Amino acid sequence: MSPEAAAMQDLTGGLARVHAWALLAWDDVRGRYRRTTLGPLWLTLSHALFVIGLAISFSIILGQELGEYFVYLAAGMTVWIFIANSLIEGPAIFQRAQNLLYSYDLPASIHIFRAVLGQLITFAHHMLVYLGALIFVSNVTNLYTLWAIPALAVLILAATGWSMIFAFLGARFRDLAPAVAAVTQMMFLLTPIFWERSHLDHAQWFALFNPFYHLIEVLRAPLLGRPPDPLNWAVAVSIAVTLAVLGAVVYMKARRNLSYWL
Amino acid sequence: MVHVHLDNVHIRYPIFSSGRSHSILHQLAKSASFGALGRGGHNDIAYVHALRGITLDLREGDRLGLIGRNGAGKSTLLRAVAGVSWPHEGVRKVDGRISCLINPNAGVDLEKTGWANIDFVGRLFGLNKAGRAALADDVATFTELGDYLQLPVRVYSAGMMVRLSFALATALPGDVFVIDEVIGAGDAFFMERAKQRARNFFSNAKIMVMASHADAILRDFCNKGVWLDQGLVMDYGPIDDVLERYNAQTPRFPEGAPALFEDIEPPNLSIAAG
Numbered sequence: 001m002s003p004e005a006a007a008m009q010d011l012t013g014g015l016a017r018v019h020a021w022a023l024l025a026w027d028d029v030r031g032r033y034r035r036t037t038l039g040p041l042w043l044t045l046s047h048a049l050f051v052i053g054l055a056i057s058f059s060i061i062l063g064q065e066l067g068e069y070f071v072y073l074a075a076g077m078t079v080w081i082f083i084a085n086s087l088i089e090g091p092a093i094f095q096r097a098q099n100l101l102y103s104y105d106l107p108a109s110i111h112i113f114r115a116v117l118g119q120l121i122t123f124a125h126h127m128l129v130y131l132g133a134l135i136f137v138s139n140v141t142n143l144y145t146l147w148a149i150p151a152l153a154v155l156i157l158a159a160t161g162w163s164m165i166f167a168f169l170g171a172r173f174r175d176l177a178p179a180v181a182a183v184t185q186m187m188f189l190l191t192p193i194f195w196e197r198s199h200l201d202h203a204q205w206f207a208l209f210n211p212f213y214h215l216i217e218v219l220r221a222p223l224l225g226r227p228p229d230p231l232n233w234a235v236a237v238s239i240a241v242t243l244a245v246l247g248a249v250v251y252m253k254a255r256r257n258l259s260y261w262l
Numbered sequence: 263m264v265h266v267h268l269d270n271v272h273i274r275y276p277i278f279s280s281g282r283s284h285s286i287l288h289q290l291a292k293s294a295s296f297g298a299l300g301r302g303g304h305n306d307i308a309y310v311h312a313l314r315g316i317t318l319d320l321r322e323g324d325r326l327g328l329i330g331r332n333g334a335g336k337s338t339l340l341r342a343v344a345g346v347s348w349p350h351e352g353v354r355k356v357d358g359r360i361s362c363l364i365n366p367n368a369g370v371d372l373e374k375t376g377w378a379n380i381d382f383v384g385r386l387f388g389l390n391k392a393g394r395a396a397l398a399d400d401v402a403t404f405t406e407l408g409d410y411l412q413l414p415v416r417v418y419s420a421g422m423m424v425r426l427s428f429a430l431a432t433a434l435p436g437d438v439f440v441i442d443e444v445i446g447a448g449d450a451f452f453m454e455r456a457k458q459r460a461r462n463f464f465s466n467a468k469i470m471v472m473a474s475h476a477d478a479i480l481r482d483f484c485n486k487g488v489w490l491d492q493g494l495v496m497d498y499g500p501i502d503d504v505l506e507r508y509n510a511q512t513p514r515f516p517e518g519a520p521a522l523f524e525d526i527e528p529p530n531l532s533i534a535a536g
Contacts, residue, residue, distance in 0.1 A: 001355075003348060019388045027382070034373065102346055103369035104386070105360040105436075173286035256348040259341070260276055 007255035011248065014109030021110040025117035043125035051077055051129055058194055067137045073194060074133035075223035079155075079216050080193045082123040084184050086159045089115055091170020091177040093163060098262050108258060109251070112167060116159050130223065140225040147222035154218060154240045161243025168254040171261040187212050211239055264358035264437040264469055266320040266343060271352035273338055273493075274309040283307050312338040314493040315352070320469045327484030327501050328473040329508050334490040336473040337442055340364060343471050344440040358437030358469070363427055365442070370427055376411030376418075383430055401429040404459060425452055432459055436468075443474040457482055477505055 001009075014021070033039045054077070055070040062069070094101065097111040134141060170176045191212045192199075200206050207213045214235035221228060282288045312335050320326060328336040341347040342354060344362040370379050380401050384394035402411060405425040410418065418426065432439065439460075460470070460483055474480050480487065480501055487504030489497040497504050 001353075006348070017388070020386050023382070023385050031371075031373065099365075100369050102341075102365055103362070104383075105345060105362070106386070169286065172284075173289065174284040176286050179286065256350075259347045 003256040004252045007252045010107045010255055011109045011251050014107035014111075015113060017107065017110055020106060021114040021117060024110065024114040025121060028114065028118045029121045040121075040125055043122055044128045047078070047081070047126045048129045048132070054194055062195065062199070071130075071133045071137055071140055072196070072224065074130040076193050076216060076220045078123065078126045078130050079219045079223075080188065080191070080212075081126060082119055082155065083159070083212065083215060084188065085122065086116065086119040087162060087166070087184050088177075088181050089119065090163050090166025091180055093167035094171045094258060094262060101259070101262070108255065112160065112163050115163050115167075116156060119159065120156070141223075142225040144225055144227050145222045147228050148219055151219040151222060151236075154236050155215065158215060158236075158240035158243050161240065161245075161247040164247030165243070165250050168250050168258070168261075171258060172254075191216065211235065215239060264322050265356070266318065266358075266438055266469055266471075267353070267355040268316055268318040268342065268349075269353040269355075271313055271316045271342055271349040271354060272311070273313040273342060273347055274311050274350050275338075277308040277310060312493050313342065313349075316342070316493075316495060318343075318488070318495075320471070322469065324486055325470040325484045326472070327480035327487045327504075328471065328490060329480065329487055329504060330490035330496075333492075335493040336490055337364070338493075339488075339490065340440050340442055340471060340473055343438070356438060359435060360438045360440060361431045361434050361436030362440035363431040363442065364440065370415055370423070370430075372416040373414055375414055376405075376407055376426060379415060379426070380411075380430065383434070387434060397433050400433045401426070404429040404433070404455065421449055421452065428456060428459075439468065439470045441470070441472045443472075443476070443479075453479075477509070480505065 029040050029043075033042050036042060038045065051070070051073050055066060055073050058064070058073075059066040059069040093111050093115045094108065097108075097114075100106070101108055101111070166176065166180065170180075187210075190206075191210055192207050193216065197204070197207045197213070208231075214232045217229065217232045218236040221232065278284050316335075316339060318326075328339060330336050338347065340362075341364065342349060343356070344360055344364060345354070345356065346362075346364065348354075369383065371382065374382065377398065380398045381394055384397045389397060405411075405422075407418075407422060407425065410422060415423065415426070431441075470483070472480070472483055484501045487497075487499065487501040487508075488495055489504050489508045497507055
């Protein structure tokens, strides 16, 4: 069997072991909050405080109506943090799993799916803040909100793609992790997350050429009850499919070298 | 049919000695400038040719002991059989599930208790509730860790850790068992139990590959031997014959193996008794 075929088998075999990566993902989330009273609810609490703080100060700075701005942030920040956390975690995926990789006859790809699911679990905890905003501030959902389901699938596909790429590159190149963290932090400021695209006025291109804007907007628009925008969808789906294909190629090329890079 | 086959396997370890070889910024600058920026200095990656064309064929009932000096390629060969390191050249083919014990705290989470670790490994391999209960029973009986199983593994002594990892690795359903000399860290009593367990484990036609510097352990556990030197197979045959020829050629205990023969109890075991 060629190394590429063996790598493909490693990738699909890992995907099939749902129980293994689901267990590891839950364990990651729980492990971070072991010996605390609230447990993973800390995720919800800290996210709620962050969104409230940002909403109060920036509703004043930007002259926005507090309630409306709070819901906007609760949707947008939550989606952004899922993307950002997943990107930043990427380069560390295999390094963190080194012990398990050397110990059991399990496919390496379970650690990719474990990472993506772990971010989804965190995302679900953060979404409680958005639900709270719907209940206590204003319910902006309507039939368009159903678009959130395929939008989340697009984001999961994209996250799986960049996780595969960064996991291998991060094992080989040790400065990838700080580089990704630095760029991600900057993109937070350059992307319409705590400000709106309409603030750009005549400089719309600034958002339109930003891939993160399209990735966020496909999910944020339905969460805010806004109709789907064909351009957002076209760009986001293209990004997700490209990343997934590229990720699979990286996996097949790099899998055989993994143990030598760690 | 359990079967391990290696055909002309080569493994080269890349040595990332300089920070540059680990830097993606450096590599990008080098590619973008067509090599002009990366020149000078030792940024090329050196390789250690650890296995140089190993061919092995193991059938059911084979218990192979790897013999050789430090750096001969024993651990690399174990990793190759276990599927941890993929060969750069040659073919590895294994029919059967592998369980391996290559590093002493293999896959054990130091923050979890002994019980939680056992349950976690059971879940990882998709055992149902009854299967996990049986696993926990088996491991508890074998390790005799008693109340220690209720404590986080980070408080365990090295010997207790080895007992737990050895029990976990051999309790899981597996056909090919790959083990490095970590079991040397156990006390004499543990070694006796481990031997018994290994015999039961292999009574139903399985394959084992083990590396050790201790002749007594190799004779006890193995029936065949491979003598490795600088990544090449020097000799192959029944374990006693290979050991005899190896010892005739090599000065005794080049790396201080005698310590393994003495019944040294880890000091913390006396605390466990008290």
